[in-house]
Amino acid sequence: MSNVPVNNGRRRFLTAATAVVGGAGVVGAAVPFIASWNPSARAKAAGAPVEVNIGKLQPGQLIRAEWRGKPVYVVRRSEQTVSNLAKHDDQLRDPNSEKAQQPVYATNAYRSIKPEFLVALGVCTHLGCAPTHHAGDFDQFVEGVPNGFFCPCHGSKFDMAGRVFQGVPAPLNLVVPEHSYINDDTLLIGVAQGDA
Structure with a gap:
């Protein structure tokens, strides 16, 4: 010590x-x-809203966007296509879109905010394949219906409102994502109408 x-x-x-x-x-x-x-920057970007320029989209044309890693189909429907939607309701599994595959503001005969535009995930509700858009030749799959979507994997068929036909493997209509319009030429996918 x-x-x-x-x-x-x-x-x-x-x-x-x-x-x-x-x-x-x-x-x-x-x-x-x-x-x-x-979340990482990549994860934030994957869930971020996506702007799509629809200003030059002509009736009958489809453009693809990607949102949350999934394809989104944006189709400008002609007036005739819109008026023909109700003519095959008796052939559809869920013609009134009663199963919630779309936002409340798109629960209507067109499944959209604006009748001339369809905004839907390009993912078949059967096993997640990508349906092909057929403009003018869809009647080879459904007689009397000139336009629609056909899934080549297992034969599911959807009309131009993304509603599934009866007798196919897909159980539900195509999903309509949250979306809104910034202006007449710009669609915003991922943000609900009224929240933009």
Whole structure:
């Protein structure tokens, strides 16, 4: 045992300095750990709304966009296509879209905000294949219906409102995602009408 007097001031300084350095180490380790809980930039982008320019889309044309890693079909329907939608209701599995495959504001005969535009996920509700758009030659699959979507994987058929025909493997209509219009030429996929 030494007879050297204890320096309490130095002891308090070393204790405080050790606590500060230890606290800084804890904060330094916690910040990256907590930051790792935030979604990545890629994940944020995958769920972000997508703007689609529809200004040059002609009646009968389809453009594809990608939202949340899935294809979205945007079709400009002609007046004749819109007026023909009700003519084959008796051949559809869910003609009134009673099963919730669309937002409330798109629960109508057109399954859309604007009758001339169909916005639907290009994913078959059977096993997730991509239906093909047939403009003018869909009657080879459904007699008397000139336009629609045919899924080549298992033969599911959908009309130009994305409603599924009877007697096919797909159990539900195509999904209509949340969408809105920024202006006459710009569609916003992923944001509900009224929330834009």
